Amino acid sequence: MMQRPRGTRDLLPPESRLWQAVETVARETFGAFGSEEIRTPVFEPTELFVRSVGETTDIVHKEMYTFPDRKGRSLTLRPEGTAGVARAWLENRLGERTQPLRLYYIGPMFRYERMQRGRYRQFSQIGLEIVGADTPLADAELLAAMHEFFVRLGFADLVIHLNNLGDPEDRPRYQDAIRAALAPRREALCADCQRRLDENPLRVLDCKVPSCQVIAADVPAMDDVAGDASRQHVARVEAQLERLGIPFVRNRRLVRGLDYYLRTVFEVVSPQLGTNAVLCGGGRYDRLIADLGGPAVPGVGFAIGEDRLVEVLPAAFAAAALARPTVYLVPIGAAAQERALELARAWVRDGVAVEVEITGRSLKAALKRADRDGVRIVAMLGDDELAGGTVTVRDLALASQTALPLAALPGFWRALPPAPAKP
Ligand code: AMP
Secondary structure, three states: OOOOOOOOOOOOOOHHHHHHHHHHHHHHHHHHOOOEEOOOOOEEEHHHHHHHOOOOOHHHHHHOOEEEOOOOOEEEEOOOOHHHHHHHHHHOOHHHOOOOEEEEEEEEEEOOOOOEOOEOOEEEEEEEEEEOOOOHHHHHHHHHHHHHHHHHOOOOOOEEEEEEOOOHHHHHHHHHHHHHHHHHHHHHOOHHHHHHHHHOHHHHHHOOOHHHHHHHOOOOOHHHHOOHHHHHHHHHHHHHHHHHOOOOEEOOOOOOOOOOOEEEEEEEEOOOOOOOOEEEEEEEOOOHHHHOOOOOOOEEEEEEEHHHHHHOOOHHHHHHHHOEEEEEEEEOOHHHHHHHHHHHHHHHHOOOOEEEOOOOOOHHHHHHHHHHOOEEEEEEEOHHHHHHOEEEEEEOOOOEEEEEEHHHHHHHHHOOOOOOOOO
């Protein structure tokens, strides 16, 4: 039997309803904060990710799906969304539009990860970027939109970790400080971190090996080494978050796994997820577009891991999304079967969701099926109903039954009270 590649998943109903509901909230929330959707290709020239994400990052070093196309060009399945947005900004001359641009995206990303719970090789991210604004207000607005999204999903226990990564001018000083702090313990680090210490010491702080995390806990914080400009910037972001009542903690070790970040970086952590607890990561990337050969255009953004988000979705939101809001129309007898599709189409045009019993199940079998699949409203159409121009409607949640004129069903459906909670 054919099997899907390791690290990929089939998204099946009813779980797909959760994903749709989450994506609807994302579109509505980010739209309400003035953003619009951007869709970029799922594969790009490999060079784009090498230059933006950074040659020495884990992503570029060992996690990319890279392949030559038939003409020998090196292409890569996108491991993240920001690089493609930056490329699209340049290529489509979005700089000629009024700045800033607020852009969100939803779609699959690809990384060759080691197999473990919460890590997939194809996973989906929901991201938001504000390009063309360098103010602390831009960072704060972005975080406010993100926070609002989580609030609308009903999350109450998420923690925002925030840090200052400094400006690129501060980076060499900070790298020296990390090297100096870790040199005496070099041998205790994993092989990757020993290499990182030479190539890009910041990456040691991001190592997933527990013993490296213990050692890295003692290195100085960037904020102690950073210049005034970045410290003031992040302080103003924090002041806005306080004013908005958005809780956060300063995490002086937070660095993130991508090279293009500077100044503000953040992660959102769910206490319900064990080792892979980070639901969302983001930060400011004022040099990214220039590094890709464009002008010095600032930006700030985040990406939420949708797979993990759905795993810890608050129960009330999930229950509402899983409720099956359809009318199950069961025709009984040949004459009713002839009428069923016509009637269903009229109701559908009136805004009702209708599932017709098209396999000829008996009423008894149809009611069993409704129960099994969580269908709440069964509309029964037999010879008596046909003669009277009515339909008999049973509400399985309230255990009630009424006869309605055919044209009254849409109004009845719209006025339906919420189902009582199941014991
Ligand atoms: P990053 O682009 O690495 O900052 O990741 C942002 C978010 O995407 C993470 O916090 C995760 O929630 C999610 N994510 C990243 N990699 C994976 C993966 N391999 N599988 C599932 N989710 C992921």
